[in-house]
Amino acid sequence: MTTIVSNLQLVRDRITTACIAAGRDPSSVRLLAVSKTFDAGAVAEAMSDGQRAFGENYIAEGVEKIQALQADRSSLEWHCIGPVQSNKTRLVAEHFDWVHSVDRLKIAQRLSEQRPAHLPPLQICLQVNVDGGANKSGLAPDETLELARQVAQLPRLTLRGLMAIPEPAPDFVAACALHARTKAIFDQINAAGVLPVPMDTLSLGMTADLEAAIHAGSTMVRVGTAIFGGR
Ligand SMILES: *Cc1c(COP(=O)(O)O)cnc(C)c1O
Numbered sequence: 001m002t003t004i005v006s007n008l009q010l011v012r013d014r015i016t017t018a019c020i021a022a023g024r025d026p027s028s029v030r031l032l033a034v035s036k037t038f039d040a041g042a043v044a045e046a047m048s049d050g051q052r053a054f055g056e057n058y059i060a061e062g063v064e065k066i067q068a069l070q071a072d073r074s075s076l077e078w079h080c081i082g083p084v085q086s087n088k089t090r091l092v093a094e095h096f097d098w099v100h101s102v103d104r105l106k107i108a109q110r111l112s113e114q115r116p117a118h119l120p121p122l123q124i125c126l127q128v129n130v131d132g133g134a135n136k137s138g139l140a141p142d143e144t145l146e147l148a149r150q151v152a153q154l155p156r157l158t159l160r161g162l163m164a165i166p167e168p169a170p171d172f173v174a175a176c177a178l179h180a181r182t183k184a185i186f187d188q189i190n191a192a193g194v195l196p197v198p199m200d201t202l203s204l205g206m207t208a209d210l211e212a213a214i215h216a217g218s219t220m221v222r223v224g225t226a227i228f229g230g231r
Contacts, residue, residue: 002045003229004042004045004046004049004227004228005045005046005048005049007226007227007228007229008033008046008049008051008227009049010226011031011210011223011226011227012031014210014211014226015029015031015210015214015221017211018210018211018214018215019214021211021215022214022215024214028219029214029218029219029220029221030053030219030220030221031051031053031220031221031223032053032054032055032079032081032203032220032221032222032223033046033051033053033054033055033223033224033227033228034054034055034056034057034081034206034222034223034224034227034228035054035055035056035065035224035228036055036056036057036058036061036062036082036224036231037061037231038228038229039065040064040065040068040069042228043065043069044069046227046228047069047072047076052075052076052077053076053077053079054076054077054078054079055079055080055081055100055222055224056078056079056080056081056082056096057080057081057082058082059080059082059084059088059091059092060091062078062080062095062096063091063095066078066095066096067095077097077098078095078096078097078098079096079097079098079099079100079222080092080096080098080099080100080101081100081101081163081203081222082101083101083137084099084101084102084107084111086106086107086110089107089110089111089114090110090114092111092122093110093111093114093115093116093122093156094114094115094116094119096122097120097122097123098122098123098124098125098160099111099122099123099124099125100125100127100163100203100222101125101127101137101163102124102125102126102127102147102151103126103127103129103137103138103139103147104147105147105150105151108124108147108150108151108154108157109154111124111154111156111157112154112155112156112157113156115156115157121155121156121157121158122156122157122158123157123158123160124151124157124158124159124160125160125161125162125163125201125203126139126144126147126148126151126159126161126162126163127139127162127163127164127165128141128144128162128163128164128182128185129141129164130164130166130178130181130182130185131166131167131178131181133167136165138164138165141181141185144162144185144189145188145189145192145194148189148194148195148199149194149195152194152195152196152197159195159197159199160199160200160201161186161199161200161201161202161203161219162182162185162186162189162199162201162202162203163203163204164179164181164182164203164204165206166178166179166181166182166209168208168209169209169212172211172212172215175209175212175213176212176215176216178212179204179205179209179212179213179215179216179217179218180216180217182202182204182216183202183204183216183217186199186202186217200219201219201220202217202218202219202220203218203219203220203222204216204217204218204220204221205218205221205222205223206221206222206223206224206225207223207224207225207226210223
């Protein structure tokens with residue numbers, strides 16, 4: 001067994017244990033393997049153990065890997081999880097399946113306009129700056145409902161949920177409380193009745209805090225280091 005495969009199995013065990021501790025069904029949390037800075041060979045190793053969803057931060061690097069693994073394209077799901085500037089929206093719309101990091105209407109409109117007609121709608125999460133970090137991307141919590149309403153109306157996008165990257169917390173309880181803020185925004189928006197279809201995805205939790213995120217209701221954890229190693 002390779003290191004990546006044994007790491008993947010450990011991460012799956014962490015997810016299962018966290019779900020059981022939180023009284024949740026382990027199948028309610030998906031694992032997104034964050035392959036940024038690792039090459040297509042590392043992705044292929046994870047694929048050999050059944051991993052299908054991969055996350056990339058840097059768009060040019062992600063597109064390079066997507067193209068290197070083109071033969072497997074139909075069985076893979078590629079998620080863009082890093083900042084998207086206006087001049088990169090076309091590449092994202094043409095190559096990725098999901099974007100977790102939308103925080104402006106202009107970017108959403110460009111992604112919708114540039115999504116090729118032969119592909120299914122791009123799956124979108126809005127990134128929320130849940131703890132107000134000054135230099136962080138993401139929407140203010142009180143702007144999230146309005147952007148969700150607008151994105152849900154764009155023809156070539158499907159609004160799936162919210163993503164957040166809170167500052168590291170000192171302990172489990174504090175980490176749970178931060179993730180719970182995003183869960184509360186998610187629940188409020190779904191309850192507001194302004195979306196044609198409720199959101200179903202809470203993209204929360206990374207290597208250091210996936211247990212807290214699952215406790216708070218995450219449905220998709222984005223894990224890099226624990227699978228592929230340090231960067
Ligand atoms: C790098 C990254 C991750 C993975 O972080 P790890 O701590 O390596 O698990 C998850 N989400 C985003 C947005 C990232 O940039």
